[in-house]
Amino acid sequence: MKKEEKFKSGYAAIVGKPNVGKSTLLNRLVMKKIAAISNKPQTTRNKITGVVHFPGGQIILLDTPGIHQASSQLNRLMVKASLSTYNDVDIILFVIDAKQGFTENDIFVMGTLENVKSPKLLIINKLDLVAKPDLLGLIAEANAKSIFDEIIPVSALRSDGLEDLGHTILGYLPEGPQYFPEDMITDCSEEFLVEEIVREKIMQRTRMEIPYAVAVVVEGMSEGHGNVWVIDALIIVEKQSQKKILIGAKGAMLKKLGKPAREEIEKRFGCKVYLNLFVKVKNNWREDGRSLRELGYLHDSN
Ligand SMILES: Nc1nc2c(ncn2[C@@H]2O[C@H](COP(=O)(O)OP(=O)(O)O)[C@@H](O)[C@H]2O)c(=O)[nH]1
Ligand SMILES: [Mg+2]
Structure with a gap:
């Protein structure tokens, strides 16, 4: 870090429908496992914090349970926990599954983001599951929606594109304090x-x-x-x-x-x-x- 550069820090919420790889993304960015992962939807039930440290900054990631039309009281609480993070963050990371493209559920989640003022990155995850032409088609489709500040394809599972993603997120964060000491990667007990x-x-x-x-x-x-x-x-x-x-x-x-x-x-x-x-x-x-x-x-x- 050059002397004149100020420390940047802030909160990034990972949002999206269940099973797109939000928790995998959190774990891989933090480089330690914090959140539970399974191929079943609604594996994540609570808000989970993970901290990514850089020489000149810090990203505090919030993993959320995933947004869906909820039935049981537990599910309603989970959706509420996800929605409530929107207001307190500096940037939104909206995750979709590259193989599935924009499904009805993704459109539903996008609707909940409409009035959120923070910058929004579209993360197209599971890059490893699609051929390049399909990916380019999906990027074009996402561009046409013009609600995202940037579109970033990654494979969380293979840690593909995550270094760039980290620096891109950092670029959007304001000048701020070091909220967490360097050896702390979560505030979960x-x-x-x-x-x-x-x-x-x-x-x-x-x-x-x-x-x-x-x-x-x-x-x-x-x-x-x-x-x-x-x-x-x-x-x-x-x-x-x-x-x-x-x-x-x-x-x-x-x-x-x-x-x-x-x-x-x-x-x-x-x-x-x-x-x-x-x-x-x-x-x-x-x-x-x-x-x-x-x-x-x-x-x-x-
Ligand atoms: N092929 C592939 N699978 C992934 C990737 N990221 C996550 N997954 C898988 O997708 C499933 C759901 O992941 P999870 O992180 O629990 O999704 P969440 O519900 O959005 O938190 C798991 O089986 C993961 O192993 C990826 O980049 N590529
Ligand atoms: Mg999860």
Whole structure:
């Protein structure tokens, strides 16, 4: 950084319909995994912060649950969490899937952006899935919409185009303070990160309604003998039948979920972990205000 150049910093909201790769983009830009990823829509439930550090600036990324026409109370809260970020950010990163192009859902999300004054970048993600002529067609179509300040094709999964994207975003940010120290890449708590890792493994390994019926709460985290962290995590489901599936025969399913979760937690925090998983039924928690509050999805401001 030259002496006369001022430090730039600000907030960038990643928005788009579910499954376009918003969380993957956040993780890759931050270069550490923070947000859960799966091929199922609505994997992300909370607003998640990730910080990208540059010599002359800092981008604070907000990953959002994804906007869609919502049905359950949990889903409505998720959409509300996404929409509420628009007003407080310096730039919007609107993500679409290159293979799908502009679908009805993308148009719906774009509609919610109409009155937002911040600059808007269109990120065409999953570049790796399309041929060049198709991509050029999509870029032309996006240009015609003339609501985007720039159009940037990337492949988040392959980290293609992300360095340029980072610098482009930085270019739009105002002069500002260093909000986060350089070694801090998120303001999410360790408990939250563990909950996301466990929930991700469940989302990736279960089917039908189970991925959506699950919530995870870390009930305890403490240092045991020999520098091993002991973590107790509670998996909450809606029905007895779901509990049975998650536990599996003689606990086989829990083991299948627990191993990759433990390994990822160990990698993320750089210590040995003993992960205890418990399963509990909470009838209809997705529609129950008290449960939603206890699980951190409903805040008094909602
Ligand atoms: N081929 C390909 N797949 C991607 C890319 N980015 C994300 N995905 C996949 O798309 C799915 C949804 O990703 P996720 O980040 O959870 O999407 P979100 O719902 O928008 O947060 C996952 O299976 C990702 O691995 C990409 O650049 N290329
Ligand atoms: Mg997500």
